[in-house]
Amino acid sequence: MKLEGEAQLLRIFVGESDRWHGKPLYEAIVTKARELHLAGATVLRGPMGFGAHSRLHTVKILRLSEDLPIVIEIVDTEEKIKTLLPHLDEMVTEGLMTLEKVHVIKYRANGAADEKG
Numbered sequence: 001m002k003l004e005g006e007a008q009l010l011r012i013f014v015g016e017s018d019r020w021h022g023k024p025l026y027e028a029i030v031t032k033a034r035e036l037h038l039a040g041a042t043v044l045r046g047p048m049g050f051g052a053h054s055r056l057h058t059v060k061i062l063r064l065s066e067d068l069p070i071v072i073e074i075v076d077t078e079e080k081i082k083t084l085l086p087h088l089d090e091m092v093t094e095g096l097m098t099l100e101k102v103h104v105i106k107y108r109a110n111g112a113a114d115e116k117g
Contacts, residue, residue, distance in 0.1 A: 002107065002108060002109075003039050003075075003076070003077070003104050003107040004104050004105070004106065004107065005103065005104060006078075006101065006102075006103060006104075007075055007076060007077055007078070007101075007102050007103070007104045008075070008076065008077070008078050008081045008099055008100065008101060008102065009073065009074070009075050009099070009100050009101075009102045010073070010074045010075075010081050010084070010097065010098070010099050011071060011072070011073055011097065011098045011099075011100075012029060012071070012072040012074075012088065012092060012095060012096075012097050013051070013069065013070070013071055013095050013096040013097070013098075014026060014069075014070050014072070014092060014094075014095040015051070015057070015067045015068075015069065015070065015094075015095070016045065016067050016068045016069070016070050017067040018070075018094070018095070020091050025070075025091065025092070026043050026070045026072055028091060029041070029072050029088065029091060029092075030043060030072065032084065032087050032091070033074055033084055036080070036083050036084055036087075037080070038074055038076045038080050038081070038083075038084060039074075039075060039076040039080070039107060039109075040074070040075070040076075041072055041073065041074045042072070042073045042074075043070060043071070043072050044070070044071045044072075044073065045068055045069070045070055046068055046069035046070070046071065047059045047068070048069070049068070049069030051069075051094075051095070051096070052094070052096075057069055075102060075104065075107075081099070
């Protein structure tokens, strides 16, 4: 697979303890993105953050927080991202989703080498 040029970056902000059908929400989102053949997804765990309820989630508290911030980033074409959005609308009941235009400089899968002419 090769992806270059104009694309979109979808960021989904949820809590580590959020669930979808018994499994972590972030895992369910990545699984759905994979099922839909999106280019890829990355899950980032934040050491500190707060959301709509302004409750601070941090690893600095004496006991480890059980609900640290999670950010899922997905980059693909606008068309492919649009196939995921209806699923996310159902899955993400609390959180934040952002979408922005990005320019992909290089993305290669399956060890594909640069084409040289």
